[in-house]
Amino acid sequence: MKHAGRMGGWLFAGIAAAAVSVVAALAPVQAAAAEKLTIWSHWADEQNKKDFVMEAVRRFKDKNPGFDVEVVWYQKPQLITALTTSFQAGSGPDIFYLEPAITGAFPPFVDNGFMYDIGKQVDATIEPWAAPFAKKGNMTYLLPLEAYMPVLYYNKDVLKKAGVTLPADGRVDGAALKDIVAKTKAAGVTPFSAGTMDRDWAGSLVTESIMLRFMGKDKWQGIPTGKTAWTDPDVVAALKYVEDLVKAGAYPQGVASIKLGESHGLFFGGKYAMFPMRTFFGGRAFVPVEKGGMAADFPLGIMDFPTVRGGKGNDLSYIQVGGSYGVNAKSKNPQKAAELIGFMATPDMAALWMDKVKGQTGVKSDAKAMNDPYFKALNDATRHLTLLPGPMELGMDASYRDVFFKTSTALVAGQMTADAMIKQLEEARAKLKK
Amino acid sequence: MLHGLTAKRLRYLNTAALFLTPALLFYALLIVYPLLQSLAFGFYKVDILGGEATYEFVGLANYRAVIDDAVFWKAATNTLVWATASPFLEIPAGLLLALYLQRGTRLSKFMRVLWFMPVLLPQIVVGIIWAWIYNSEWGALNQILRTLGLDGWVRAWLGHPDTALPALIVVTTWTWIGFNMIILLAAVASIPKDLIEAARLDGAGRLQVLKRVIIPLITPVIVNLMVLCFIGKMKVFDLIWATTQGGPLWSTETVATYTVKRAFYWNTFEKGYPSAMATMWFVIILAISLLVTRLMQKKDALQY
Numbered sequence: 001m002k003h004a005g006r007m008g009g010w011l012f013a014g015i016a017a018a019a020v021s022v023v024a025a026l027a028p029v030q031a032a033a034a035e036k037l038t039i040w041s042h043w044a045d046e047q048n049k050k051d052f053v054m055e056a057v058r059r060f061k062d063k064n065p066g067f068d069v070e071v072v073w074y075q076k077p078q079l080i081t082a083l084t085t086s087f088q089a090g091s092g093p094d095i096f097y098l099e100p101a102i103t104g105a106f107p108p109f110v111d112n113g114f115m116y117d118i119g120k121q122v123d124a125t126i127e128p129w130a131a132p133f134a135k136k137g138n139m140t141y142l143l144p145l146e147a148y149m150p151v152l153y154y155n156k157d158v159l160k161k162a163g164v165t166l167p168a169d170g171r172v173d174g175a176a177l178k179d180i181v182a183k184t185k186a187a188g189v190t191p192f193s194a195g196t197m198d199r200d201w202a203g204s205l206v207t208e209s210i211m212l213r214f215m216g217k218d219k220w221q222g223i224p225t226g227k228t229a230w231t232d233p234d235v236v237a238a239l240k241y242v243e244d245l246v247k248a249g250a251y252p253q254g255v256a257s258i259k260l261g262e263s264h265g266l267f268f269g270g271k272y273a274m275f276p277m278r279t280f281f282g283g284r285a286f287v288p289v290e291k292g293g294m295a296a297d298f299p300l301g302i303m304d305f306p307t308v309r310g311g312k313g314n315d316l317s318y319i320q321v322g323g324s325y326g327v328n329a330k331s332k333n334p335q336k337a338a339e340l341i342g343f344m345a346t347p348d349m350a351a352l353w354m355d356k357v358k359g360q361t362g363v364k365s366d367a368k369a370m371n372d373p374y375f376k377a378l379n380d381a382t383r384h385l386t387l388l389p390g391p392m393e394l395g396m397d398a399s400y401r402d403v404f405f406k407t408s409t410a411l412v413a414g415q416m417t418a419d420a421m422i423k424q425l426e427e428a429r430a431k432l433k434k
Numbered sequence: 435m436l437h438g439l440t441a442k443r444l445r446y447l448n449t450a451a452l453f454l455t456p457a458l459l460f461y462a463l464l465i466v467y468p469l470l471q472s473l474a475f476g477f478y479k480v481d482i483l484g485g486e487a488t489y490e491f492v493g494l495a496n497y498r499a500v501i502d503d504a505v506f507w508k509a510a511t512n513t514l515v516w517a518t519a520s521p522f523l524e525i526p527a528g529l530l531l532a533l534y535l536q537r538g539t540r541l542s543k544f545m546r547v548l549w550f551m552p553v554l555l556p557q558i559v560v561g562i563i564w565a566w567i568y569n570s571e572w573g574a575l576n577q578i579l580r581t582l583g584l585d586g587w588v589r590a591w592l593g594h595p596d597t598a599l600p601a602l603i604v605v606t607t608w609t610w611i612g613f614n615m616i617i618l619l620a621a622v623a624s625i626p627k628d629l630i631e632a633a634r635l636d637g638a639g640r641l642q643v644l645k646r647v648i649i650p651l652i653t654p655v656i657v658n659l660m661v662l663c664f665i666g667k668m669k670v671f672d673l674i675w676a677t678t679q680g681g682p683l684w685s686t687e688t689v690a691t692y693t694v695k696r697a698f699y700w701n702t703f704e705k706g707y708p709s710a711m712a713t714m715w716f717v718i719i720l721a722i723s724l725l726v727t728r729l730m731q732k733k734d735a736l737q738y
Contacts, residue, residue, distance in 0.1 A: 081698045088482040088703060107703050112483045197593065198679065254570020256682040257593030266571065398700035402505070410683045415595055 036068040037337055038093040040082060042323060044073040045261075046283045047291065048357045049146075049323070055352065056344040063343075067336065080106060087114055087328075094331040095340060098142060100133040100321050109326070115141035116327035116334040121342035122363075125350075130362025132389060133321035143341050144362030145353065146280060146323035150209050150391070151381060153267070153275040156299035162187035162273065170303045170381055174213075174241060177306040181250045184273040191250045193272035195263030196409045200402075201393070202260055203409025206276045207242050208392040209305040209317065214238040216312025217388060224396040226432040230425040234312065239411070239418035241308065246414050256413040261292065268294045276305075279378065280322060282358025286374075300374075302381040317382065318390020321362050403428040469716070475709035482705055496710035506711060509680075509687040510718070516603055516688070517667035521660040523607045528614025528659075533644070535615070536622050546619075550612035557609070561676025564605045568592045592678050595685035602686055605673060610666075614659055621655040622648060657730045661723055668719045689715045 039057075043049040050073065057069045072093070074082060079097060084107050086092040092114075098106050109115055119140035126134055130144040159166070162184045166172065172180070181191040196203040212220045215234040222228030228235065245251075252258060258266070264284045267275040275281070285300075287293035294300065307314040325344065327337040343349065350365030358374055393401045407424050410416035416424075476497060479490040500506050531549055535542045552560065567574045570590035579587045591601040625648060633647045649656070671690035674680060680687035680695070689711070697708035 077699070081694075084698050084703065090486070107701050112481075112703065114483075197681070200681075252571065253588075254590030254593045257565075257568065257570050257590040257678075262569075262571075398702070399505075402700075406681065406683050409681065410595075413590075413593060413682060415682060 035066060036070060037095060037331075037333060037340060039069065039071045039095040039097075039325075039340075040079060040093040041071060041073055041097040041325075042076045042079050043097070043283075044075050047287055048283055052349075052353050052356050053344070056340065056349060060340045060343045064336070064339075069340065083107075083109075087112075090330070092328050092330065094328055094333060094337040095325055096328065098324060098326050100142065100144070100324065101136065110136050110139075110141050114329055115139070116329045116331065116338060117141070118143065118327055118338045118341050121338045122345040125345045125347065125364050127362050127364055129319065129387070129389075130321050133362065134324070142324040142326040143345050144321040144324050145344060146357075147319055147321050147360040147362045148278040148280045149317055149319045149360070149382065149387065150205055150276065150278050150305065151378070152303045152305060153277055153281060154301045154303060155267070155270060155273055156301045158184065158187075158189055158270065158273045159301070162189060164273075166301075166303065170301075171384075172303065172306050174210075174306045174308040178244065178248060180273070181245055181248045185249045189271060189273050190252050191248075191273050192252070193263050193267035193275045194251055194255050194412065195258030195260050195266075196255055196412070197257050198259045200405035200409070201391070202263075203256070203412050204391075204393070204405055205278070206245070206305070207239065207408050207411065208390075209276075210241055210308070211235060211238040211392065212313045212316050212318070212388075213305065213308045213311040214241070214313070217316060220313065220316075220392060221388070223392055224394060224400075226400070226429045230422045230429060236418070236422065237308075239421060242411060243418040246412055251412050251414070256409055256415070265292055268292075268298060270298075278320075278322075280357075280359050282374065286358040300377070302377045304381050304385065315384055315386055317385045317387055318392075319360075319387040320390050320394070324362075397432055400428050400432050472709045472716075473713050475706050476713045477710075478706050480705040480709070481703050483703055492706065496706050497714065499707060500711050500714055503711075505684055505687065505692060506689070508684045509689045509692040510715070512599055512684075512686060513668055513670070513688040513690075515599065516606070516670060517664045519603055520606055520610075520667045521663040523603070524610045524614050524663055525618075525656060525659050527607065527611045529618050529656075531611065531615040532618040532622055533648075535619055546616075549615055552609045552611075553613045555609070557672035558676045560605060560609055561673045564601075564608075565592065565677050568601055592686075593682055595683045598678055598682060598685045602673060602677065605677075606667065606670065610663065614663070617655060617659060618652065621652040625651050657727065660730065661727050664726060665719060665723055668715075668722075 039053070041053060043053075050071075053071060057071065061067060061069060074097075083092065083096055083098070087107075087109065098109060101108060101110050117139045119135075119138075122134070122143050123140055126140075126144055130147060131140075134140055134142050134144045159180070162180075164180050164183050184191045192206075194202060194205075211223075211234075214237050215228070215232070219228045219232060219234055223235075230236075252266070252272075261284065263275070264277075264281070266272050268285070268289075284292065285294040289295055304317070325341055327334050327341060331337050345363050347363070347365050350361050350363035353359065353361045353363070354365060354375065355372070358372075393404060396404065403425060407416060407421040411418065411421050477491060477493060479492050479496075481488045531545075535546055555563075568591035570576060570588075570593060573591075575591065576588045579585070589597060591597050629647055629651070630643055633643050638646060669690055670688050671694065674686050674688060674691050675694075678686040680691045693708050693711050693715070696711065697705065
């Protein structure tokens with residue numbers, strides 16, 4: 001019995017010692033936390049964007065000696081999981097990557113009071129068109145760093161070899177695009193490079209742009225809410241048009257098993273004629289070839305999606321704010337975190353973003369970047385467009401969006417007809433109404 | 435003497451408690467508590483925000499919603515197909531390899547390591563390797579088919595709803611054959627040689643020895659492996675996450691991937707619905723596992 005008591009004493013002493021050790025180990029961490037900001041960010045494999053963020057960090061640290069900044073890089077899916085769980089547990093980083101709430105890609109951080117107002121730091125320097133993405137009511141909850149729109153990149157040499165001559169303004173109509181697909185296919189080249197395996201939106205990229213051309217603004221914007229039916233003649237015409245492209249062999253056979261990064265690489269390899277992509281393309285394209293980028297002398301061309309006969313939205317496209325940063329309302333140093341965000345929101349940093357990343361931004365910049373040949377080509381290809389806040393799935397119910405993405409991918413992979421897609425999406429829309 | 439025995443017994447119990455308590459604490463904290471919490475969450479609309487949760491009792495609404503969810507049933511069907519097919523692929527293949535190794539050829543040791551190696555690889559790595567092999571453009575499988583002149587068979591193995599799930603079942607089979615092989619090798623090795631020699635003396639051929647002696651004697655091991663394999667595949671997640679993420683057209687969606695999507699990727703902090711889904715699936719797995727075990731365990735198991 002005596003022995004048993006001693007055993008209990010040992011156990012108690014052990015637990016007490018362990019508890020003291022844990023408290024002692026945690027204490028310095030708590031003390032150090034006040035002098036350190038933590039950033040959790042997507043873009044683990046996009047060096048240009050990482051360089052941009054690290055430049056802002058460097059500038060902040062220069063102005064705030066003794067303040068440390070730790071950046072943890074994630075792939076987006078892992079980042080969403082990490083953010084969701086940490087915010088639920090009442091913790092989280094000081095600054096974090098997110099995308100505008102209306103895209104529905106992230107949980108509703110704003111509605112739940114997780115965001116600190118960074119209006120003082122960024123309101124004056126963000127583009128007016130980007131403001132609706134960055135604000136809710138009077139509160140500015142994110143820095144709209146990355147912006148993009150959909151375009152058709154193409155390989156000038158491949159098109160030339162296939163006997164394709166583009167009009168001087170680069171604008172083609174639906175019939176002309178079909179002709180380009182047929183000619184490139186006949187020349188033994190796959191018309192579109194595309195990969196949908198790890199990005200659900202990638203399968204809907206062409207479809208939703210073509211839909212906008214046929215449908216015009218009101219009907220197009222009525223899709224997410226369920227107001228516009230998938231049986232609408234304009235929707236049917238758009239989906240049939242995409243189906244025709246698929247039947248003509250526009251997409252690679254394995255489109256549903258090709259990853260987004262691979263689709264860039266395939267296009268850069270010179271065996272694909274066109275690459276329907278959003279303009280964050282630059283982040284992967286303008287890096288050294290050995291890191292998966294495009295060769296310096298790659299004959300890159302940019303054109304708009306085709307106009308369509310009788311289309312109600314032939315001069316419409318969309319722009320979206322993508323990668324952005326916000327501040328955790330529960331940060332120990334929200335003011336300092338907002339200051340760091342402010343270092344990314346200056347016109348010269350916006351110019352640096354455009355220069356390094358070759359992407360658009362929602363931050364005001366000087367016009368110097370427009371002299372860059374890439375931006376000049378992009379501007380020439382899109383200057384006629386009126387840009388809507390987009391893309392179409394913006395604000396869609398998650399379940400509805402899932403069906404849209406999955407069926408769109410199946411359509412371009414030739415696994416589903418336009419009619420079957422319409423049927424399935426109508427079923428999903430009916431549930432939306434309930 | 436009685437007092438001495440009690441003290442000895444108490445000492446034993448104390449020691450046992452000392453060793454068991456940490457494991458039990460972890461088990462209770464990391465398995466039992468979340469399980470019970472998940473069970474309870476299924477009856478509520480739960481928003482967990484900033485370390486605090488708000489609960490709204492919704493009764494069976496979450497469960498009804500799960501039952502009405504076509505994607506859940508698609509995921510459940512895929513998972514069941516996977517869980518049912520895998521034991522019948524992995525275990526016979528593992529047994530064949532075990533029998534080969536049992537013969538003790540010069541290559542046995544090397545082959546044992548080689549065949550077991552996939553078990554040691556993280557599923558994410560396995561997924562990446564096989565995504566390369568299955569790649570429609572430059573993957574090894576399609577290259578081999580092209581070389582053999584079988585161009586008509588070339589396809590996007592992971593990109594088509596008809597082939598994606600079978601292709602992933604092949605991957606898990608490849609991964610787990612080695613595990614089954616090692617367990618079955620130990621089971622076969624434990625059979626007294628006298629029994630096999632006696633059977634041979636009685637005129638039994640190799641197949642008959644296998645059918646009449648070896649398999650009956652290792653049946654309990656096979657049953658356990660089948661149940662383990664079945665349960666493992668009912669929870670399959672990481673391989674799909676590294677390859678198809680449930681696509682194309684939900685053809686590789688499993689209950690595990692769908693639950694994670696609903697819990698973390700559907701722009702919500704709400705945990706009631708995914709909890710209901712997880713609970714329902716837990717009950718289904720438990721019921722099927724008990725049923726399979728009961729059906730497959732012979733009451734009059736052979737003894738030697």
